[in-house]
Amino acid sequence: MAKQLISLRVNGSERDCVVEPRTRLLDALREGLGLTGAKEGCGNGECGACTVLVDGRPINSCLMLAVEAVGSEILTIEGLATRDGLHPLQEAFMEHGGLQCGICTPGMILAAKALLDENPKPSEAEIRAGLAGNLCRCTGYTKIVEAVQAAAEA
Amino acid sequence: MGTAMNAFDYERVATLDELVAALAGDPDGTRLLAGGTDLLVFMADGKLAPRKLLDPKRVPELNGISHNGTLRIGALTRMRDVELHPLVRSRYTALAQGAFEVGSVQIRHRATLGGNLGTASPAADTPPALLVHDAVVKLRGPDGVRKLPLGELYRGPGQTVLAPGEVIVAVKLPEHPARTGSWYIKLATRKAMDIAFVGVAARVTLAEDGRVAEARVALGAVAPVPLLAAEAGAAVTGSRLEDAALAAAAEAAMAASSPISDKRCSAEYRRAMVGVLTKRALRQAAALAEKR
Numbered sequence: 459m460a461k462q463l464i465s466l467r468v469n470g471s472e473r474d475c476v477v478e479p480r481t482r483l484l485d486a487l488r489e490g491l492g493l494t495g496a497k498e499g500c501g502n503g504e505c506g507a508c509t510v511l512v513d514g515r516p517i518n519s520c521l522m523l524a525v526e527a528v529g530s531e532i533l534t535i536e537g538l539a540t541r542d543g544l545h546p547l548q549e550a551f552m553e554h555g556g557l558q559c560g561i562c563t564p565g566m567i568l569a570a571k572a573l574l575d576e577n578p579k580p581s582e583a584e585i586r587a588g589l590a591g592n593l594c595r596c597t598g599y600t601k602i603v604e605a606v607q608a609a610a611e612a
Numbered sequence: 613m614g615t616a617m618n619a620f621d622y623e624r625v626a627t628l629d630e631l632v633a634a635l636a637g638d639p640d641g642t643r644l645l646a647g648g649t650d651l652l653v654f655m656a657d658g659k660l661a662p663r664k665l666l667d668p669k670r671v672p673e674l675n676g677i678s679h680n681g682t683l684r685i686g687a688l689t690r691m692r693d694v695e696l697h698p699l700v701r702s703r704y705t706a707l708a709q710g711a712f713e714v715g716s717v718q719i720r721h722r723a724t725l726g727g728n729l730g731t732a733s734p735a736a737d738t739p740p741a742l743l744v745h746d747a748v749v750k751l752r753g754p755d756g757v758r759k760l761p762l763g764e765l766y767r768g769p770g771q772t773v774l775a776p777g778e779v780i781v782a783v784k785l786p787e788h789p790a791r792t793g794s795w796y797i798k799l800a801t802r803k804a805m806d807i808a809f810v811g812v813a814a815r816v817t818l819a820e821d822g823r824v825a826e827a828r829v830a831l832g833a834v835a836p837v838p839l840l841a842a843e844a845g846a847a848v849t850g851s852r853l854e855d856a857a858l859a860a861a862a863e864a865a866m867a868a869s870s871p872i873s874d875k876r877c878s879a880e881y882r883r884a885m886v887g888v889l890t891k892r893a894l895r896q897a898a899a900l901a902e903k904r
Binding site: 478479480482501502503504506509515516517518521522523525526569572573587588590591592 | 616617618619620621622645648649652653656665667669690692715716717718719721722803804805
């Protein structure tokens with residue numbers, strides 16, 4: 459089908475992007491806008507590596523069409539830090555060794571942000587349930603959970 | 613990736629009338645795009661190749677949860693919003709639990725209650741809960757509106773009685789009497805992101821004297837469709853959930869089930885677990901009923 463020009467609001471700016479209706483939000487972000495923080499792991503909503511926030515909700519950007527996101531506020535990992543420095547979750551992941559290879563980290567941190575926005579003092583069980591949709595092959599999750607706990611207490 | 617899906621047209625619709633007319637215009641080639649957590653996966657796998665997707669997510673009637681005695685849940689309400697709604701958690705606990713058991717947080721922020729019903733997986737987590745809550749689905753199609761008890765929506769795995777161009781508009785749950793509790797138990801290998809071996813929901817309403825005034829038991833993943841095991845509920849009515857009454861309910865639920873063996877587990881195991889979980893869900897529902 460015909461390509462079309464859409465405007466996506468990403469990390470606070472309006473960005474133009476050429477897509478087809480079938481273009482996934484993940485591809486529009488990575489290939490259209492050069493925002494390669496969101497990763498493709500499984501491509502069917504199992505692994506969470508492509509997690510971004512859309513209107514504050516964590517979603518799998520491999521399971522959303524770019525055209526569905528028109529009119530919404532999108533936050534990717536590139537938009538999390540400010541001029542003043544990294545986000546407390548990013549600091550906590552570094553401090554506590556919450557990452558090794560880093561592929562899952564952007565999705566993990568954004569899922570954690572959504573969790574803390576909703577529940578600022580989660581229990582360990584709530585953290586584990588909140589991150590159940592983000593797979594990590596390196597850390598064994600313990601250090602990730604510790605990092606989120608530390609960010610919650612920061 | 614990114615080109616695995618077939619090419620299609622995408623159109624946002626603003627009203628229910630527009631949605632029904634557009635679906636009826638090309639029922640074979642047009643699909644309703646709700647949360648997309650099943651549809652886009654089916655399309656990426658090449659199992660479906662619609663010509664057009666209609667996106668009704670901004671149609672007001674299809675969204676949100678409202679309450680005036682009856683609880684009305686718009687069909688496109690996100691699973692996460694169902695799970696977190698205070699009234700759903702307190703009065704329709706089994707439904708909150710069923711919604712919580714679906715996929716990951718990310719999936720639940722996209723997946724919709726109506727989508728979970730329309731996809732008609734026998735193992736879906738919300739239908740057993742909705743069945744014990746006596747849910748009615750409101751449908752709207754080219755011939756107008758009709759309302760069905762949820763149990764009548766299903767024809768078989770992946771199949772519903774929805775006519776071409778007909779959509780699920782809302783799910784309605786009647787108000788339950790005081791001293792009612794409900795519970796849903798999902799049995800699976802993993803604690804999250806898994807498909808149920810067996811799902812059992814129960815609702816118990818207690819009378820003044822502490823006996824069971826009314827009970828419902830519903831089963832998922834053990835029949836071609838989600839199933840209300842009416843005789844299991846009847847087996848404990850009038851009882852105080854003594855062991856004999858629970859055993860009779862378990863037997864009735866097992867008799868109502870018709871599980872298959874597959875890669876997840878055997879039919880024998882499923883049937884045995886229907887019995888165990890029926891007792892457990894009834895006890896948990898009664899424990900909640902005592903507190904209300």
